[in-house]
Amino acid sequence: RKEVEQDPxxxxxxxxxxxxxxxxxxxxxxxxxxxxxxDCRKEPKLLMSVYSSGNEDGRFTAQLNRASxxxxxxxxxxxxxxxxxxxxxxxxxxxxKTIFGAGTRLFVKA
Amino acid sequence: EAQVTQNPRYLITVTGKKLTVTxxxxxxxxxxxxxxxxxxxxxxxxxxxxxxxxxxKGDVPEGYKVSRKEKRNFPLILExxxxxxxxxxxxASSFSEGGSHEQYFGPGTRLTVT
Numbered sequence: 001r002k003e004v005e006q007d008p009x010x011x012x013x014x015x016x017x018x019x020x021x022x023x024x025x026x027x028x029x030x031x032x033x034x035x036x037x038x039d040c041r042k043e044p045k046l047l048m049s050v051y052s053s054g055n056e057d058g059r060f061t062a063q064l065n066r067a068s069x070x071x072x073x074x075x076x077x078x079x080x081x082x083x084x085x086x087x088x089x090x091x092x093x094x095x096x097k098t099i100f101g102a103g104t105r106l107f108v109k110a
Numbered sequence: 111e112a113q114v115t116q117n118p119r120y121l122i123t124v125t126g127k128k129l130t131v132t133x134x135x136x137x138x139x140x141x142x143x144x145x146x147x148x149x150x151x152x153x154x155x156x157x158x159x160x161x162x163x164x165x166x167k168g169d170v171p172e173g174y175k176v177s178r179k180e181k182r183n184f185p186l187i188l189e190x191x192x193x194x195x196x197x198x199x200x201x202a203s204s205f206s207e208g209g210s211h212e213q214y215f216g217p218g219t220r221l222t223v224t
């Protein structure tokens with residue numbers, strides 16, 4: 001089993017749709033959690049850190065469920081510009097080793 | 111402008127010819143890391159460094175070397191490249207305290223080994 005697993009893609013959704021991604025992790029000692037966005041052939045960029053209490057940034061909401069060991073990302077009112085690959089990342093104790101999921105591709109269509 | 115730079119951006123080389131990919135950051139970050147990204151496998155960590163002269167292996171360190179002689183630079187060395195090291199490589203950096211800081215990535219180096 002991979003240490004960090006994400007929903008298989010691609011997700012194809014119409015503009016305005018709500019879409020959710022999940023990411024499970026196997027190490028219960030993991031401390032920090034992130035969602036990154038990666039456009040084609042570009043470097044990943046931080047979308048959101050994920051906090052225990054959940055956090056929201058505009059149309060994006062991230063949640064952490066430690067008991068079930070997963071994080072989620074919800075995108076509301078999808079835009080064409082949201083089309084990208086979304087990577088979850090998990091950092092362990094000490095915060096130095098980071099494991100990324102393989103990514104989920106999202107296509108938003110007009 | 112705060113950034114992570116990598117050079118070269120594209121490189122085609124032959125098996126066995128030693129090469130170095132440079133990485134530099136201007137944000138005074140303690141933590142730096144190298145990843146490779148392959149289709150279907152995502153980003154895999156090769157090596158990371160917590161500070162000057164402190165480095166450690168990630169998940170896929172075989173065939174790679176690194177050094178951290180200065181805080182801003184973290185070069186990746188392939189002593190004898192092989193075709194299975196053909197990949198897209200990213201350098202990243204962050205502040206290290208608490209491990210909760212986001213990583214900033216360089217633009218990537220696309221390496222082809224023939």
